[in-house]
């Protein structure tokens with residue numbers, strides 16, 4: 001399994017290096033602009049053709065710059081032109097991308113930079129320069145491969161965005177981990193031949209944050225206008241997103257840890273079924289549609305893969321309606337599942353997690369008697385996630 005992650009480092013150039021970087025950005029913009037103009041004029045999307053038309057001229061114009069900047073400028077220009085063409089196909093009135101706003105320089109990983117922990121050696125029009133940066137919080141990437149990267153300019157500050165890559169060996173699992181994602185909880189069951197363990201991860205904090213910010217946004221919408229309204233909405237939506245992400249990151253980290261500890265393969269449901277199985281009426285729908293199911297899944301997916309377990313996605317039809325004991329379909333009623341045939345009764349979300357785990361054909365959980373299942377559910381653990389970022393001080 002291939003893991004890819006981008007890490008951002010703030011560069012600490014000397015005064016002279018800063019001046020050089022500024023010159024580099026200006027020259028690079030010129031290169032991209034000329035390539036883009038030529039691509040547009042002749043309607044070129046082929047790298048080879050654009051290279052034939054643009055390279056020689058640019059080489060003559062920028063003789064002191066390493067030639068690979070022209071190569072990546074061609075890549076950049078083509079990417080801009082292609083995304084412009086895609087937009088044009090979708091709607092009218094699309095203006096050409098403005099190179100003036102470009103704030104990044106693409107670096108290829110073999111000719112333009114050499115990455116060391118704490119310093120960047122960069123090829124420039126004035127020879128190779130070594131720019132220091134702080135490499136803290138990035139120790140996990142020590143044994144990763146450095147792939148292509150970007151220099152990014154924000155105002156007067158320069159950053160290096162490095163793409164790291166690592167191959168992770170998939171581990172052989174002893175069982176499965178059923179994951180059922182809900183509005184207030186993520187419900188888990190680990191199923192191994194000799195052991196069943198139910199865990200409810202309480203993420204109601206995310207719902208609480210969402211409800212509070214929903215009210216907040218509604219107030220802003222009715223009580224303010226114009227620039228103030230736009231500024232406040234942007235501020236609060238950013239804050240809301242950070243808080244919710246914080247909760248979701250913590251929850252998915254715990255799930256990946258459980259997968260690793262228990263040595264089980266996560267199983268999640270295909271998300272296209274989620275909306276189908278939820279019909280609560282308008283008010284509920286508004287909330288559910290804003291629940292970032294996809295985000296939760298992608299966090300779990302990534303963090304589990306880091307630990308060597310690639311989650312399986314299954315078609316989750318009927319997972320909240322199926323009786324795990326007798327197989328009868330019953331309508332869920334509130335948060336309790338009750339079978340109309342055999343009277344088995346349990347937390348609806350834990351039942352769904354069990355049914356999701358049972359969907360994996362290669363690793364079906366052993367059928368358990370109602371008594372054993374009830375005992376496992378009764379012993380179920382509960383983990384409550386709290387947002388680290390304080391709430392009260394800033395919300396009003």
Ligand SMILES: [Zn+2]
Nearest residue numbers: 323326339342
């Ligand atoms: Zn039943």
